[in-house]
Amino acid sequence: MIRFIPRERTPVWLTVAVSVGAGLAALLLTAIPLALSGAPVLGAFVLMAKGALGDGFALAETLTRATPLIFTGLAAAVAFRAKLWNIGAEGQLYAGALATVALGAGLIEAPAYVLVPLVLIGAALAGAALLLVPVLFKTRFGADEVVVTLLMNFIVLLFVQMMLEGPMKDEMAMGWPQSAPVLDEATLPKLITGLRLHWGLVIAVISALLLHVFITRTVWGFRIRAVGENARAARYAGLPVGKAMALVGLLSGGLAGLAGASEVAGLKGYLTADLSPGFGYAGIVVATLANLSPLGVIPSAIFVAGVFVGADSMSRAIGVSNYLADLVVALALLSVLVGGLLTRFRIVLVRREAV
Amino acid sequence: MLWSALDILTQANFWAATIRIATPLIFGVLGALLCERAGVLNLGIEGIFVAGAMSGWLAVYLGLPLWGGVLVAAGTGALFGLLHGILTVPLGLSQHVTGIGVTLLATSVAYFGYRVAFPNVATPPRIEAFPPLDLPVLGDLPFIGPILAQQTAFTVLAFACVGILALILARTPLGLALRAVGDNPEAVEAQGLSVVGLRIGAVMAGSALMALGGAFLTLSAFNAFYFGMINGRGWVCIALTVFASWRPGKALLGALLFGALDAYQLRLQTITGGAVPSQIFLMLPYVFSIAALVLVARRADYPRALMKPYFKGQR
Amino acid sequence: MHPDPRPLVLSLSGITKRFGPLTANDHIDLDVRAGEIVALLGENGAGKTTLMSILFGHYVADEGVVHIAGPDGQLSALPGGSAEAALAAGIGMVHQHFALAENLTGFENIVLGTQSLWTLGLRRGAARAKLERLITESGLATDLDVPVARLSVGEQQRIEILKALYRDVRVLILDEPTAVLTPQEADGLAATVRTLAAKGLAVIFISHKLHEVLALCERVVVLRGGAKVADQPTLGASRASLAELMVGRPIPARERPPANPGAPVLVLRGVSVGAPDQRDRLQGADLEVRAGEIVGIAGVSGNGQGALAQLVAGLASPRAGEALIAGLRASRADPAGRIAAGIGRIPEDRHRDGTIGALTVAENYVLETIAAPENQRAGLIRRDDIRRRAARAIADYDVRCPGPDAAVRALSGGNMQKVVLARVLERAPRLVLAHQPTRGLDIGATTDVHRRLIAARDRGAAVLLISEDLDELFALSDRIAVVHAGHLSAAMDTAGLDIRTVGLMMAGHAAEEAA
Secondary structure (H helix, E strand, C coil): CEEEEECCCCCHHHHHHHHHHHHHHHHHHHHHHHHHCCCCHHHHHHHHHHHHHCCHHHHHHHHHHHHHHHHHHHHHHHHHHCCCCCCCHHHHHHHHHHHHHHHHCCCCCCCHHHHHHHHHHHHHHHHHHHHHHHHHHHHHHCCCHHHHHHHHHHHHHHHHHHHHHCCCECHHHCCCCEECCCCHHHCCCECCCCCCCECHHHHHHHHHHHHHHHHHHEHHHHHHHHHHHCHHHHHHCCCCHHHHHHHHHHHHHHHHHHHHHHHHHHHHCCCECCCCCCHHHHHHHHHHHCCCCHHHHHHHHHHHHHHHHHHHHHHHHHCCCCHHHHHHHHHHHHHHHHHHHHHHEEEEECCCCCC | CHHHHHHHHHCHHHHHHHHHHHHHHHHHHHHHHHHHHCCCCCCCHHHHHHHHHHHHHHHHHCCCCHHHHHHHHHHHHHHHHHHHHHHHCCCCCCHHHHHHHHHHHHHHHHHHHHHHHCCCCCCCCCCCCCCECCCCCHHHCCCHHHHHHCCEHHHHHHHHHHHHHHHHHHHCHHHHHHHHHHHCHHHHHHCCCCHHHHHHHHHHHHHHHHHHHHHHHHHHHCCCCCCCCCCCHHHHHHHHHHHCCCCHHHHHHHHHHHHHHHHHHHHHHHHHCCCCCHHHHHHHHHHHHHHHHHHHHCCCCCCCCCCCCCCCCCC | CCCCCCCEEEEEEEEEEEECCEEEEEEEEEEEECCCEEEEECCCCCCHHHHHHHHCCCCCCCEEEEEEECCCCCEEECCCCCHHHHHHCCEEEECCCCCCCCCCEHHHHHHCCCCCCCCCCCCCHHHHHHHHHHHHHHCCCCCCCCEHHHCCHHHHHHHHHHHHHHCCCCEEEEECCCCCCCHHHHHHHHHHHHHHHHCCCEEEEECCCHHHHHHHCCEEEEEECCEEEEEEECCCCCHHHHHHHHHCCCCCCCCCCCCCCCCEEEEEEEEEECCCCCCCCEEEEEEEEECCCEEEEECCCCCCHHHHHHHHHCCCCCCEEEEEECCEECCCCCHHHHHHCCEEEECCCHHHHHCCCCCEHHHHHCCCCCCCCCCEECCEECHHHHHHHHHHHHHHCCCCCCCCCCEHHHCCHHHHHHHHHHHHHCCCCCEEEEECCCCCCCHHHHHHHHHHHHHHHHHCCEEEEECCCHHHHHHHCCEEEEEECCEECCCEECCCCCHHHHHHHHCCCCHHHHC
């Protein structure tokens, strides 16, 4: 029988190996439904890899898709570190997108060096404000934030639809429920002309670096880690638990809001109700695959983005449903959870033990 | 207009819709409370609803009788419950994240499976759903009769499950063990019962109930499977479980209250005639769920061992 | 020695259990006869828990066999690793932390698992009749029909013993059963145990209270370092000889220089903490602790010492009255403010409140002072400075760990407590709150904690010691106050104070009638 012996320290290579292994395990497991569906398994995987990384265009597309996932992945990572179960990044993303349109689609006219930061700050604040509601409900009333953030996703999406059919509706869009486009001055420039890749990626990577420094090196980062690992002891030691939680809420919601700004101002140019195909939920997978490390979020977001982009491309080529990508991502999440046991415990096989 | 808003309450149609909307939630809340009474939070519920809806419907579409579809749905739910149970009980993984993972997995399996079965369909294929009840005597009663005549045998099953689960929890040795394992697993182990067995069993049975909630939608309320048809119903059930203080009777009450609110907003939408955006009405059920949760959260008597993994011999 | 005529009910032979390089049980033999009360003595880590876990099926022994007598008296081997088999063979255990579901009634806890899970109804009649008989025979009267959460600790323990008796146990293991009881309640328990033994029950009594062992048990088995070092009648043994057997070396008598108290540091005047309907609350308490003295608070857990500790630690505020703590008017809950005022706090539960297991030793060391200038500059943590100072503290306080970067989670209880002590005492606090500072520690670590508390006192700190261990209180305190049902007695000089008096006061008798 198997015994779990807690580890004193986990080597970094092991954490990385577990994440990589989980990704591979997920792909392997997906071969089963793929084979059952009658598709050529190996061929499908080759097509997926080509579609995600095959050439410059594919790679750029993968990085474009990774951009919002880095933001939502960071949002989940910082929240989960503090055991604030924010499952509402999807809603916070839309809140950020709404703020982007509200500020950047003509309300304010200013040069780009003013308007772009303004739009980003506005989006971050909108996302942060949205998450403060469940954080307050949690700290004041003890209401479980999981359910509240989940349900708020639906409310926000309905609100977006309402705005797109009402005050924010673009009259030039021939009846489509979409917002007016953001001004050129509010747009995040493309990184390379001719590709969809935009400055949002740079901002996302810088956010990851800053968050890493913040969590590992600053006093407030220390407090957040302490509160997340043992809130009772943190309170006993006189740490400001409530403030730390509120700060986590602001950071997490703000990062998710930036994902919305980046998608609207960097990629789409306007807001529709189908802006996000579940980036908020995928962020949870990204963060978990990264073992909640802000730096790890970058490769892990690229992996998840690659799976989606590759699956789309494969789906177009041989007609296998691109829901396969969701399958890979879900399996990757569960695999990395199981693999996480290896990082926390030494697993030892012993002679028959108590059953 | 105020008069017509009140008049809604006197329509048999409204009450029939209330029960119809409440039925899947009854299954969902019963399932969630069974898992949580044993100490396991099951956020796989949303995905299990989807998987139950899809598998039950597909089974009937492929030729099984309706009740066969119900069984297939329950089995599918139990399977995902087994997965959630193994990951969270003996392995002790985070119940939050595992539950989200199970939801993602169950949803994508259902969607992928549906697309494999029907690669290119414009309109979703249909089945012959559960017929309305044809009751002697009761069906002829004024007011009650028309309400009952719009329900199906599947709804009767939901109401029966409330009574059965209440009886099991309150009166049987099994119920005693389930309540104990959610309060103090050591007490259960010290008496020679298996904590892992009880918890996994409860999660499997609870997940089967959740899947029935999904199957009701495709086998009774509608006759086809649509993407996005669950639309947060599972999460609502998790909120209602707290509202119901983990009691089957109150679960029924909470689900009916929610059903009434949802049915009411649908009718209110038509009589306001577009003066208020429809989305405002559609938000109400979610707002109601959050409000219910916030109102009772402080006083809520959570099972003491909820979300606390238990490892044998670790005191 | 003439042979004992009573039949053997339990026989362990050559039990060996290894965990990696550690031998937790080394060829242990143990025979227990019907009607016998055997004490099992040993320090933490001596192997008592492992041995009992093997007996109870939680572990499987690497070597050796357990034989248990069947109803016919025939000895047969007990299959290892099965709690069900142990229960069925008539072995019952009452753990120190009760294994009771608090949302069930006593009756429900007792019948839990005794009827097939797949029967439709609970059969109450027969169970009721059997319980009534057991209660009359043993004298374990208690209310069986209220949720266990509403019962006192003593009543819960009675439910635990009834649980075992209901299963017709022939061997009953009691693990530190008196740790949570007043001396008088402990006497009641001893009487019950004698009654049960007289009816033929074999009892294994695990304790570290040597006087109880000597008074109650007829034979004592001592474990040390995983091996059995003594198996002898208690007749002729003394506390000193048993203590020496447990530790393996003579214990030097503790010496404590007389106190030299100065100005009051902690002053409570008519202080109430906690709602009136709360179990662990304080009502109108008066107390003074002066610089350079140790004041002990005796009482059964849950009588108000928790509320007192919370007040001093800054987790609670007074509902009424005035509290001056280290010069600070404590009118609100403010842990950070209490720390800043110079109060060092050693919490009751070092796992839950004292340390953060996932963080390193160094990080736990600076947990309370992370915002201080020596630990941060402009919001950035001075990691190297912190690690250097933590390394020094590790050496000073003799914390056995791989280094400042080791996770506290991996430390033993004693070493974890040393990290807490280093954090608290390093800053030369004016007032030290020590709440159950040695619970669960072995004798070595306990001695160390005691030495440091006395050193803090001699340095001029006021020390408030809250403990359930009367021996500890009498050994350390200059004065002792007793708390019962929220009421705090006046502090009495330890010199000349009778331990029985304190025991009676813990049970609610007033000082005059107790004395």
